[in-house]
Amino acid sequence: MGKILRVNLTAKSLNVEKTSEDVARKYLGGKGYAVYLIYRYLREYEKAGTSPKDIDALGPKNVLIFATGPGTGVPGFPSSGRYHVMALRSPLTGSIGSANSGGEFGPFLKFSGFDMIVVEGASETPVYLAIVDGEAELRDASSLWGKNVFDTCRMLMDKVGGKNTSVACIGPAGENLAYMACIMNDDHRAAGRTGLGAVMGSKKLKAIVVSGDEKVPVAERERFSEVSKRCLDAMKNNPVTGVGLPTYGTAILINIINTAGGLPYKNWQTGVNPDAEKISGETLAETYLISRRSCWGCPIGCGRVTSVKSGPFQVLASEGPEYESIWALGSSTAVKDLDAVVKANHYCDEFGLDPISMGSTIAAAMELNEKGCIPTEDLQGLDLRFGNSAALVEAVWRTAYKAGFGKYLALGSKKLCEIYGHPELSMSVKGLEMPAYDPRAIKGIGLNYATANRGGCHVTGYTVSPEVLGIPEKIDPIKAEGKAKWVKIFQDFTCVVNSTVNCLFTTFALGAKDYAELLSAVTGWKLTEDEILKIGERIYNLERVIINKYGFDGKDDTLPKRLLEEPMPEGPAKGQVTELEEMKGEYYKLRGWVNGVPTKEKLAELEIEL
Amino acid sequence: MTTVSVKILLFATLRSKYKTRELTVACNGTLLSMIESAAKLLGPEFIDDVYDRKKGKARNDMIIMVNGRNIKDLEGEITLKDNDVVAIFPPLAGG
Numbered sequence: 001m002g003k004i005l006r007v008n009l010t011a012k013s014l015n016v017e018k019t020s021e022d023v024a025r026k027y028l029g030g031k032g033y034a035v036y037l038i039y040r041y042l043r044e045y046e047k048a049g050t051s052p053k054d055i056d057a058l059g060p061k062n063v064l065i066f067a068t069g070p071g072t073g074v075p076g077f078p079s080s081g082r083y084h085v086m087a088l089r090s091p092l093t094g095s096i097g098s099a100n101s102g103g104e105f106g107p108f109l110k111f112s113g114f115d116m117i118v119v120e121g122a123s124e125t126p127v128y129l130a131i132v133d134g135e136a137e138l139r140d141a142s143s144l145w146g147k148n149v150f151d152t153c154r155m156l157m158d159k160v161g162g163k164n165t166s167v168a169c170i171g172p173a174g175e176n177l178a179y180m181a182c183i184m185n186d187d188h189r190a191a192g193r194t195g196l197g198a199v200m201g202s203k204k205l206k207a208i209v210v211s212g213d214e215k216v217p218v219a220e221r222e223r224f225s226e227v228s229k230r231c232l233d234a235m236k237n238n239p240v241t242g243v244g245l246p247t248y249g250t251a252i253l254i255n256i257i258n259t260a261g262g263l264p265y266k267n268w269q270t271g272v273n274p275d276a277e278k279i280s281g282e283t284l285a286e287t288y289l290i291s292r293r294s295c296w297g298c299p300i301g302c303g304r305v306t307s308v309k310s311g312p313f314q315v316l317a318s319e320g321p322e323y324e325s326i327w328a329l330g331s332s333t334a335v336k337d338l339d340a341v342v343k344a345n346h347y348c349d350e351f352g353l354d355p356i357s358m359g360s361t362i363a364a365a366m367e368l369n370e371k372g373c374i375p376t377e378d379l380q381g382l383d384l385r386f387g388n389s390a391a392l393v394e395a396v397w398r399t400a401y402k403a404g405f406g407k408y409l410a411l412g413s414k415k416l417c418e419i420y421g422h423p424e425l426s427m428s429v430k431g432l433e434m435p436a437y438d439p440r441a442i443k444g445i446g447l448n449y450a451t452a453n454r455g456g457c458h459v460t461g462y463t464v465s466p467e468v469l470g471i472p473e474k475i476d477p478i479k480a481e482g483k484a485k486w487v488k489i490f491q492d493f494t495c496v497v498n499s500t501v502n503c504l505f506t507t508f509a510l511g512a513k514d515y516a517e518l519l520s521a522v523t524g525w526k527l528t529e530d531e532i533l534k535i536g537e538r539i540y541n542l543e544r545v546i547i548n549k550y551g552f553d554g555k556d557d558t559l560p561k562r563l564l565e566e567p568m569p570e571g572p573a574k575g576q577v578t579e580l581e582e583m584k585g586e587y588y589k590l591r592g593w594v595n596g597v598p599t600k601e602k603l604a605e606l607e608i609e610l
Numbered sequence: 611m612t613t614v615s616v617k618i619l620l621f622a623t624l625r626s627k628y629k630t631r632e633l634t635v636a637c638n639g640t641l642l643s644m645i646e647s648a649a650k651l652l653g654p655e656f657i658d659d660v661y662d663r664k665k666g667k668a669r670n671d672m673i674i675m676v677n678g679r680n681i682k683d684l685e686g687e688i689t690l691k692d693n694d695v696v697a698i699f700p701p702l703a704g705g
Contacts, residue, residue, distance in 0.1 A: 239671060239701035248622055250704030255621050259697045261678050281704075282625060302704075323704045462705055468680075469703050470673060476683040508703050572678025 002115035010121030014136050019115045029069030032499035032539040034086040052549040057091040058202035060122040067116045069501035073107030073216045076228035079503035081296030082106045090194035092179040092412045093431035095547050098454045102295035103189030108166040112212035128207040141206040148350045149184040162211045169207035170197045171352030173400040178410035180357035188319035192354040219524030227517045238509035245302040250323035251281030261571030262441030266334050267363040268427045271438035272571040275336035313343035321345035327436035328359025340389035344396050351400035360433035362395045364413040373420045380404035424561045429456035441573035442467050444483035447583040450557045453543045461490035480579040484586035492536035538606040541598045554596035619697045628652045639690045673699040
């Protein structure tokens, strides 16, 4: 097993401990291992008399965990260039903090000598953590504080140099504690969701730079080569991972989701965007695409390198925007000018903001403003109307610097809409803005949003895959019946993927059996398909136990009123609402939960020791 | 059978291959007749790109939506009506 670096920023201490094989056998690594550690921290706090509900997400008691898994950085393990970040609490939601990112940082962290970094406490002055060839050191970051993401990455790459060097950092948004600030790595890659950049900012931890060339162990080399070859061939020959994603990236979804009537438009007032074609993946490829960029060890290469060649939103070179970013910054705001969307997305990367929560918060502000709910003096000249490209781009940088109305936007849509008297206009679950699929047209994803532990999230259980894309089989998106079992299995399997840690897109071509074989060969453990799904279920349940401690239960497993009560006004799902209660009842039964809380019997069955 | 006019929309690699975003065809209301009418404009390859002749139905990997509803989710034989919009996507995904 490998090593875990435990950093205490208050005491400026660095301790190295061994990764526990017992814990890894039950929780794998990545997200699973981090969930286990978070639970132990909460138990320690409780023993010391601190209720989990009293932990301030932006205070020194919060803990930030950067985690790789058994697949990360293993050459030949398909698309294993990722890492997972977790925190006890998210400033945006008050629930568990959780995000995942690609690029090079995950594998290079492992090559530097560590499986995980656990960050406790808070520094009084800006610091960065350098890990080079197994040696870790906290260094002064005064000269980096205030720098944007690209400059921070460049300066630290220059300073540290060496082989396999990568930087994860925050931009101004994280420093200024914007609640949807993210952790960026390798310039354009983001651990985007739940505001973990603000947690890093609250600890005055500007960056982590990793470098090294330690080899990642593989227990059964020969067996692994065989399984790896078969899985890589399957991905190459799969029309989605072999052709669709490499050719068009994720933005190709804009037109199909819009055709299905599920592309939220104007803060989810409808699921049909009349201008979808203008912001589609096809348009991005025809007009903006320069080249592709793959994460470390990935045969798919879905990343887009793009530019806006001229005009007010000129960007010489950027990456993305992804489907989610185009939707949030474009469709939800009704901005049909893709130049502006690319620019707004570029600013999100430069300043370190989650484009989903950013775009969705701007869209909520636009609806509030058009309904006359925001006093003119609060807006300070920001002309927030649906479709206003210039206002979109301006709103992003104002949020990062909390300038003018940006100080309200930086709170996220839930708090923003509460301040202006219309909480129902925040299109969020548990305070996390939902991604780009309207559950009135795609029912299963609605149940997933409602029950996702980190809040409104699509990649907790991506049932859009069977519901719209027909992978692994086609099910009807507008029927609620039978969706609970799909949501449960997708959520459990995704926990396995995020604990491995590798890319969810592999699951368009690979199933749980493939994962069991890959993991068995790498670890030397004999894991079956059923066993890894049980591990996934264990992780999901322990994560649920954690959020129960913060006060989240069945009452919070819900959706915004608009999706439950306002019938879809047009398109193929016209007249539909989300039959959440019907699906949720079945889901809780399958999960062994009562009112969103796992029963003792279920926890015992999953061998979760509390 | 009555002749109906149907709008076909092509996406992703189908759009780039046939250099066509949309076309309107006349057909007898069956999926095959619509595809055959489109093939007269796009070229004969179009039939095999979207239709499985052996099985006598649309190719399983194609995503074909009539007025936004996937034909796999519609019950019974597909009968196209005048002014229906048929969107055809190759296998794709994202997230």
